[in-house]
Amino acid sequence: MNRKFWVLLLVAVFVGASMVISCADDDGDDADDCNLPGTVTYTSDVKPIFDAACISCHASTLSGDDRNGAPVDVNLDNYDDAVTSSARVVAAVQGEIMPPSGPASDCQKATVQGWVDDGTQE
Numbered sequence: 439m440n441r442k443f444w445v446l447l448l449v450a451v452f453v454g455a456s457m458v459i460s461c462a463d464d465d466g467d468d469a470d471d472c473n474l475p476g477t478v479t480y481t482s483d484v485k486p487i488f489d490a491a492c493i494s495c496h497a498s499t500l501s502g503d504d505r506n507g508a509p510v511d512v513n514l515d516n517y518d519d520a521v522t523s524s525a526r527v528v529a530a531v532q533g534e535i536m537p538p539s540g541p542a543s544d545c546q547k548a549t550v551q552g553w554v555d556d557g558t559q560e
């Protein structure tokens with residue numbers, strides 16, 4: 439076991455724990471409890487999910503090993519890149535391929551889906 443492994447493990451545990459904490463609201467995390475706004479936007483709704491669960495690998499500022507294998511063309515830290523990848527993001531989140539630490543909550547899935555359904559607004 440090298441040091442990098444433990445750092446990665448720590449990051450994965452932290453990201454997982456923060457997702458559990460952020461979703462530990464009163465009624466659980468069903469999509470019905472999500473209170474999605476009329477129009478889902480990147481800045482208000484989707485970026486906080488990406489910041490918490492995705493950009494440790496999918497940021498345009500990361501290169502090489504720091505991306506942990508994330509494809510160089512999938513960056514979620516800015517609006518334009520996120521729009522470019524939006525269809526793949528929905529597929530990966532709904533298909534429970536991403537994030538690698540475990541499936542997104544129903545509310546997170548509904549938020550990402552809603553963003554695309556509403557026309558990927560900024």
Ligand code: HEC
Nearest residue numbers: 491492494495506507508509512526527530531536537538
């Ligand atoms: C720990 C690093 C890491 C995190 C965190 C992460 N990803 Fe990924 N992501 C990867 C890797 C590695 C791949 C390449 C997987 C493969 O090709 O099998 C990938 C691939 C993808 C792809 C491309 C799938 C395709 O081929 O079309 C999308 C889209 C994606 N991730 C979205 C997300 C989203 C959205 C999140 C957050 C909810 C996220 N990822 C979190 C590492 C990560």
